[in-house]
Amino acid sequence: MKNHLVVQTDFGLSDGAVSAMYGVAISVDPTLRIFDLTHDIPKFNIWEASYRLYQTIFYWPEGTVFVSVVDPGVGSDRRSIVVKTETNQYIVTPDNGTVTHILKKLGIKEVRIIDESINRLPFSGESYTFHGRDVYVYTGARLASGVISYEEVGPLVPVESLVQLPISEASIDNETVFGNIDVLDVRFGNLWTNIDRTLFNQLGNEYGDGIEVMIEYDGSNVYKSTMKYGRSFADSGLGEPILYINSLDKIAVALNQESIANKYKIGTGAEWKIKIRKIR
CATH class of the missing domain: 3.40.50.10790 (S-adenosyl-l-methionine hydroxide adenosyltransferase, N-terminal)
Structure with missing residues (x-):
């Protein structure tokens, strides 16, 4: 066959x-x-x-x-x-x-x-x-x-x-989830992380909750914002940030109809760290 x-x-x-x-x-x-x-x-x-x-x-x-x-x-x-x-x-x-x-x-x-x-x-x-x-x-x-x-x-x-590249695992500590930006949703500039939905949900998140997102590169802060945890981009206004579950069942961050990667010059790889915390 x-x-x-x-x-x-x-x-x-x-x-x-x-x-x-x-x-x-x-x-x-x-x-x-x-x-x-x-x-x-x-x-x-x-x-x-x-x-x-x-x-x-x-x-x-x-x-x-x-x-x-x-x-x-x-x-x-x-x-x-x-x-x-x-x-x-x-x-x-x-x-x-x-x-x-x-x-x-x-x-x-x-x-x-x-x-x-x-x-x-x-x-x-x-x-x-x-x-x-x-x-x-x-x-x-x-x-x-x-x-x-x-x-x-x-x-x-x-x-x-087999030759292997280094892969870091996402973790949770003191009500904060830590991960990396693994790759971009290239055409739209969304950030795809290595944080699984199941790990993220240990924070007790529900759709509509406010989430604090911080991104660092090589130890320096690059981006910090509060955004909604939504089902889809329809849960945010034009140009607003949103945190959502991507097609690989992992956490992703986007700007509605804008490239967050281009706007804030955010890249991918082991040096690009992301911290996510639910706002109580």
Whole structure:
């Protein structure tokens, strides 16, 4: 049975790189169904590539093959791998931290190193800078179309050997929840945190409550405001801040029809801390 192929890169669509990858996949099997996850990952941003896989993969059926290419170490000795998730999907990617969120949040059953003597685009052996085309999408297409089995990808290696990015966990102390701004809801500039709804609700929050939100970067205060905890943006006025539960069941902060990220120059990552406190 054929499976879907889903592709993610930081290549953008302004040149022929993604098209070349599609051409390789279709050359493996003209009937293969190929879908985009995104090609707008910020350049070299492995963290965001990891998060976008986590954001998406749960909603795809078993057997789906994901190809994720954000590869600042292309041509180095970093490994090329295919992981099998606990939900029975596959991710073809460099071993550079791209599967960090999948490992932590969903789980990974197995890891195989790609045997490039078998799974590499023919006549591409002298190319060292486009493994997305020559190794990853070629292997992914062969796996998705059934040309090879997962066992034919290459040798098994321990799951514990995977490269992982540091992930901090949200916490609660003295009626304040502490977390990080993990990623942006890019198009709208909303802030998505690592704070789960269940942890947030330990504060005894109800819709309509006033919430104090503080954001720090590298120890300095960047943003502080009081806002409503709402079900949706309709619970706030135009340009007003709102705290809500996003599509991943985590806390998010937004300005209604404005970009809070742009307005206050707020970024993402381990250095961007957020504190949330219910106003008594």
